[in-house]
Amino acid sequence: MIEYLFLLLGEAIMVFGALGILRFPDVYTRLHAATKCDTGGAMNILIALAIYADTSTLIKLKFLVLAFLIAMINPMVSHAIARGAYKYGIKPEVVVDMYAWDNP
């Protein structure tokens, strides 16, 4: 019964992350919503699968390895995309840009 709770939590997080990508006005806010919601939803669904799968322990360990790799890789790629988008010339739609003080 606990695996269905994890599954429902992960699905809800992923759906709200997709709605955030559709509705936010800027690149950086979209990236914020995408990274956090996608990482959390994928890790919750993989923990639910590791509980639910009716197999040996060695195969259940693969789901935890996949969750660890998602938690390591996805913020790294998101940080690289944000840095590349600022170097590309996309200015954020904010009142004051504190990142431009240090990087003229």
Added chain:
Amino acid sequence: MVKESLLVTPFGWGVLVLMLTSLLLTYRIIRGPTLADRIVGLNTITTKVVVIIAILAVISEEYALIDLSIVLLMVNAVGGLILAKYMEVER
């Protein structure tokens, strides 16, 4: 041989929800104002595809597909880093 249908367990309905969510995210890839928006949509859709493959490996009881999902995640990481460096060089 798939022993049971897709929409019997709640994980099958989870696959359906993730596919509809990916169809919603296709709008951001087609009609994004800049290049960075399209890269964000592609990374999100690819992570959802990784989770879909991991669910289908459990439902169809064919556990070799988990290795395929790990390989797809690593290819997604390399592709995202290459696109980010391309954006950084092109002013």
